[in-house]
Amino acid sequence: MGHVDHNTAREQLETIRTLMDRASTYRRALAPAMTAVGLIGTLAGLAAPFVIRDNARSFAFYWLAVGLAGACTAFLLMRRQAFAAGEPFWTPPARRVASALMPALFAGTAVVGPLVNIHQEGAMIAVALPPLWLVLYGCSVHSAGFFMPRGMRLFGWGFVIAGLLSALAAANPHQIEPSIRMAHTVMTATFGGGHLAYGLYLHWTEKKPTA
Amino acid sequence: MNPEPFPHLDRVIHEKARLAIISSLSATPSLTYTDLRNLLVMTDGNLTSHLRILQEAGLVALSKSTGETRPQTTYTLTDIGRNAFTQYLGHLEQIVAQFRKTTPSA
Known part of the structure; x- marks a missing residue:
């Protein structure tokens, strides 16, 4: 036991830290939930021009409903996965992920009412909402990514960057005509696609649960 | 260097695989056998034998439950285990700190 030098001790401490981090992350397979949410978003985006009126209010509440449907589906899939493995669903890592997701998701939902009331019919609000939602959703996913596998933080960054790019595109009306159709396209490509x-990608790469 | 802290390192915890089990359990209230096996990438035989040693030392407790589909074995760190782990960490930090004190440029 007298052979523990400072290098070994430091390495042991680093290993312990890594193991503790890994043990406290949320480890349910994310592929089914991500795919289901993607399918809901894509189908909703394709159907949107045919099923809702061409104004900002309809756009905002339609996509909020799609988001809610996606969240409920993901929740049910994760819950079913936990029960199938005979494990509790509402574990401490699941609680940490949920509380990290909440603030930015809440902001993204709460901002809709005031924004839409300012200008109910204008396409500008519908064009401004996707970038705002994308950035907030990206922040939300990035925060939750600290308690999930590492790729989630990159996924969050992807949304933030997509949000900023779509904001730049929307701010340049000489190149792209701002329209609700364009906003639907952004939502379909990002939230759906x-x-x-x-x-x-996760279906191919995620480790299959052995439980 | 003062070798004083070294003999205090807990022999049960100090083994690599057992340290990995204890570290994982210290970060979360409990882990199932499957969780531990997946996290630490250990064989069933290896994991079972190390868990048994930890259990016999009173550092880890197991509980068995029958879930909706299959029986589940869950492991938690006992109070003794948590104290032993905290002490072990303290000793490691002491070794690193002692080295820093004797070699300020490190």
């Missing part, structure tokens, strides 16, 4: 792509 982004989740779908990440879900499919």
